[in-house]
Amino acid sequence: MTKEQELFEVEIDLFLEALYRGYRHDFRHYTRPTLRRRLTQALGAFGCESLSVLQHRVLRDATLLASVLSFLTVQVSDLFRDPAFYKELRAVVVPVLRTYPSLKVWVAGCSTGEEAYSLAILLEEEGLLQRTILYATDVSSEALRAAELGVYKIERAKEFSRNYERAGGHRALSDYYTAAYDGIVLDRRLRANIVFSDHSLATDSVFAEVHLVTCRNVLIYFDVSLRDRAVGLFRESLVRKGFLALGAKESLSTSVHAGSFTEVDRANRIYERL
Amino acid sequence: MTPRESPLEELRRHDVRAIVMGGSAGGIDALRVLLPLLPATLDVPVLVVLHVAADTTHAWASVFPQCRLPIREAEDKQIAEPGSVTIAPPAYHLLVDDGSRLALSIDEPVNLSRPSIDVLFESAAWAYRDHLLAVLLSGANADGAAGLAAVVRAGGLAWVQSPETALMPVMPRAGLHAAPPARAMTLAQMVEALQTWQTRERYARGS
Numbered sequence: 001m002t003k004e005q006e007l008f009e010v011e012i013d014l015f016l017e018a019l020y021r022g023y024r025h026d027f028r029h030y031t032r033p034t035l036r037r038r039l040t041q042a043l044g045a046f047g048c049e050s051l052s053v054l055q056h057r058v059l060r061d062a063t064l065l066a067s068v069l070s071f072l073t074v075q076v077s078d079l080f081r082d083p084a085f086y087k088e089l090r091a092v093v094v095p096v097l098r099t100y101p102s103l104k105v106w107v108a109g110c111s112t113g114e115e116a117y118s119l120a121i122l123l124e125e126e127g128l129l130q131r132t133i134l135y136a137t138d139v140s141s142e143a144l145r146a147a148e149l150g151v152y153k154i155e156r157a158k159e160f161s162r163n164y165e166r167a168g169g170h171r172a173l174s175d176y177y178t179a180a181y182d183g184i185v186l187d188r189r190l191r192a193n194i195v196f197s198d199h200s201l202a203t204d205s206v207f208a209e210v211h212l213v214t215c216r217n218v219l220i221y222f223d224v225s226l227r228d229r230a231v232g233l234f235r236e237s238l239v240r241k242g243f244l245a246l247g248a249k250e251s252l253s254t255s256v257h258a259g260s261f262t263e264v265d266r267a268n269r270i271y272e273r274l
Numbered sequence: 275m276t277p278r279e280s281p282l283e284e285l286r287r288h289d290v291r292a293i294v295m296g297g298s299a300g301g302i303d304a305l306r307v308l309l310p311l312l313p314a315t316l317d318v319p320v321l322v323v324l325h326v327a328a329d330t331t332h333a334w335a336s337v338f339p340q341c342r343l344p345i346r347e348a349e350d351k352q353i354a355e356p357g358s359v360t361i362a363p364p365a366y367h368l369l370v371d372d373g374s375r376l377a378l379s380i381d382e383p384v385n386l387s388r389p390s391i392d393v394l395f396e397s398a399a400w401a402y403r404d405h406l407l408a409v410l411l412s413g414a415n416a417d418g419a420a421g422l423a424a425v426v427r428a429g430g431l432a433w434v435q436s437p438e439t440a441l442m443p444v445m446p447r448a449g450l451h452a453a454p455p456a457r458a459m460t461l462a463q464m465v466e467a468l469q470t471w472q473t474r475e476r477y478a479r480g481s
Contacts, residue, residue, distance in 0.1 A: 002427070002428070005400070005428070031369075031371065031377045032371050032372075032377075033369035033370065033371050033377050033397040033400065033401070034369060034377060034379045034381070036397070036400060037369075037379075037381070037393065037396070037397075038381070074381055074382070075380070076380055076381075076382065217380050219350070220350045220351075220366075220377065220378045220379060220380070221379065224351060224375075227351065247350075248363075249347075249348065249349050249350050249363050249366055249378050250349070250350045250351075250378075251349050251350065251351075253349075254351050254352065
């Protein structure tokens with residue numbers, strides 16, 4: 001390793017420790033290769049020559065925190081991202097959910113809300129939304145604020161609609177939003193049963209007993225130990241025979257908790273709690 | 275001036291422990307030549323980024339039916355096994371860390387590409403440093419050039435499909451430009467070096 005690279009590794013450790021000690025934001029167990037990329041980008045954006053400089057600034061100026069976090073928590077999603085997953089959810093999971101008199105769903109790492117709203121639409125069409133509470137949680141308060149607004153750029157509407165149709169939607173996606181200026185605003189009634197709240201898979205614990213956890217393309221940013229902590233929380237949180245849905249390229253096969261779950265649908269990474 | 279080492283000598287001196295490959299337009303054609311000719315005795319992981327459409331679902335083994343090494347699409351947090359070929363899933367970046375543990379990300383596209391060759395090459399340069407061989411193939415854009423430069427900076431080896439033999443010369447040219455120590459080679463030259471390297475290493479170890 002060159003001297004520069006060695007220093008960068010040291011500075012990453014110190015920087016993450018500073019965010020944790022200074023602000024209780026814990027990124028210490030995020031996966032290293034992605035952290036390196038994101039922190040390099042942050043350095044460029046802040047015009048800092050080293051992470052030590054950025055660390056100095058963010059520790060003394062809390063107003064910088066939100067934008068630093070936005071580099072560490074970048075997450076992109078779409079309404080009905082991976083349509084096949086939602087189709088399978090309707091076919092396999094919904095019939096079981098229907099048997100419960102009331103439902104709790106946890107969208108872990110909801111980012112700007114796309115997945116939570118997709119689930120709300122799906123549950124509405126299945127006649128289940130009224131008896132459901134959707135907990136949508138994230139570590140980024142900025143993302144949560146955006147999620148609560150439920151406003152997305154109008155350019156994305158076409159892709160969203162295409163996904164929705166391929167996901168087996170019953171109507172037209174435009175039934176669920178109104179277009180305003182350059183954005184689409186999701187229907188308020190979708191929000192009525194969603195509780196957005198701050199929760200860290202790294203430092204917080206279980207808060208409810210739920211029937212379905214979705215956590216898609218979130219664990220890819222965690223190292224093995226943090227991934228296993230998160231899956232442990234899902235395991236504790238889920239009722240017996242509750243469902244866990246992961247991203248299309250994530251798997252429990254390398255997790256210490258693999259034995260607590262059985263695969264319901266391999267292609268769409270839907271698991272059932274034993 | 276002492277003559278430059280042969281590709282084979284470099285492979286041996288660097289004790290190469292992983293190979294990363296990247297290509298775009300024409301890259302799949304290059305891999306159809308390259309992968310089947312990799313020696314069955316190859317005992318390092320091969321990681322590949324190809325630019326493909328986001329909704330492609332490939333049974334990769336059927337795309338490269340002649341390959342003697344097991345081929346699979348990357349899954350998050352798997353270990354890239356020596357002697358296997360791992361291909362980045364469409365719409366995900368593929369990265370690798372120490373211990374050949376794979377990491378995926380859906381961060382923004384880089385060079386309009388996800389997966390991006392730069393992302394794989396840069397992460398592998400960190401993970402393997404001078405023990406890495408990076409191979410940049412045919413393509414019509416400049417993704418991979420910065421990654422190749424990072425590999426060279428970290429002390430690794432860089433091979434580029436010679437532009438005049440590539441279906442699309444833009445990517446190889448960009449690679450050679452960004453990483454001047456990179457070697458321009460035909461696919462046949464790459465294969466020859468890799469085959470001889472593995473056979474001799476095996477022989478030397480008495481296996």
